[in-house]
């Protein structure tokens with residue numbers, strides 16, 4: 256075990272990314288309480304929808320119980336548009352394939368399965384750690400009938416939107432943009448959450464601003480916004496009694512939660528500024544180590560810097576194998592690996608997290624196709640690589656990368672100490 260001599264553990268845990276409250280949240284919750292608008296109707300919801308639509312620059316925002324709910328209804332809308340209305344017991348995608356980001360959280364792509372579709376995972380590029388346009392092109396060669404793309408912006412860094420939109424246009428495909436992690440990030444001056452045909456953001460507890468939970472569906476289509484609002488409130492028809500012509504969901508945001516998000520919203524830019532400082536401080540402080548930070552396109556994008564991550568250089572990786580639940584590594588002088596660094600950070604009471612494990616490596620999706628630039632890739636459930644075999648980009652980032660503590664309440668001294676621990680990992 257590598258030495259942490261002279262480094263005292265934090266008394267209070269330093270988190271990966273925890274909620275940062277300011278006070279206004281409580282005031283808006285209080286208003287909901289005092290006016291007794293404690294359900295899924297009220298001023299907080301109305302105001303929040305107005306403010307978020309204004310911030311994103313889109314026409315309509317529909318407040319929902321979670322980002323996942325927004326993605327589900329976005330997927331359902333896309334399915335209906337492409338393949339028509341489904342029977343009550345069927346999903347709208349009914350066995351159809353959709354091209355999905357591979358290096359993402361599973362909530363991006365599960366809705367494809369909810370709607371009875373089949374996700375085909377598209378490999379990642381190394382410039383922004385998002386969907387690789389070249390692999391996407393390849394996927395359209397292999398599966399020319401596909402009409403839906405589900406695209407996430409990992410860790411708040413916008414992906415290659417121009418290229419992907421161009422490809423989508425060429426193939427007449429719709430885009431669902433999962434901006435759950437990238438609220439406030441910009442691509443060529445425009446907010447993410449505005450590039451897809453259907454768009455989603457999240458206010459989950461670890462996101463850049465939070466309502467403790469919650470999410471939003473964003474669109475420029477009045478019709479789509481109305482549909483999502485109706486579906487999210489149990490698909491009630493305009494009748495004196497409960498009349499249902501469509502399957503419904505209980506997905507609406509509560510007016511109390513909306514109060515929390517409403518109170519957070521004015522602090523979005525401040526949070527981004529703090530996250531950005533943290534990112535650059537890591538980059539500066541760790542520059543002498545054999546690693547790089549999660550990359551972004553400096554010319555075209557302004558990430559929200561939600562999470563700061565590192566990628567260890569290949570030559571500096573000590574041997575490590577990961578199974579489905581366990582791992583084993585060899586500790587070597589001058590080298591390290593994500594699990595060793597994570598263990599050392601845990602010893603000083605700081606939270607870090609492995610890079611999101613790519614979807615094509617997840618047991619649940621082991622039968623799904625996975626497409627790299629070279630063509631149909633082999634699905635795998637761990638990152639063990641045979642001699643000479645080319646690792647796909649996503650598996651490689653998972654193998655060598657780590658999400659560092661990126662909490663915006665972390666002090667400069669705390670971050671200095673975390674960087675000292677990382678240095679010791681390479682001692």
Ligand SMILES: *Cc1c(COP(=O)(O)O)cnc(C)c1O
Nearest residue numbers: 321322323360362363435457459
């Ligand atoms: C958090 C997250 C979601 C889901 O949002 P919830 O509000 O937690 O349901 C979806 N996609 C990505 C990429 C996320 O990080």
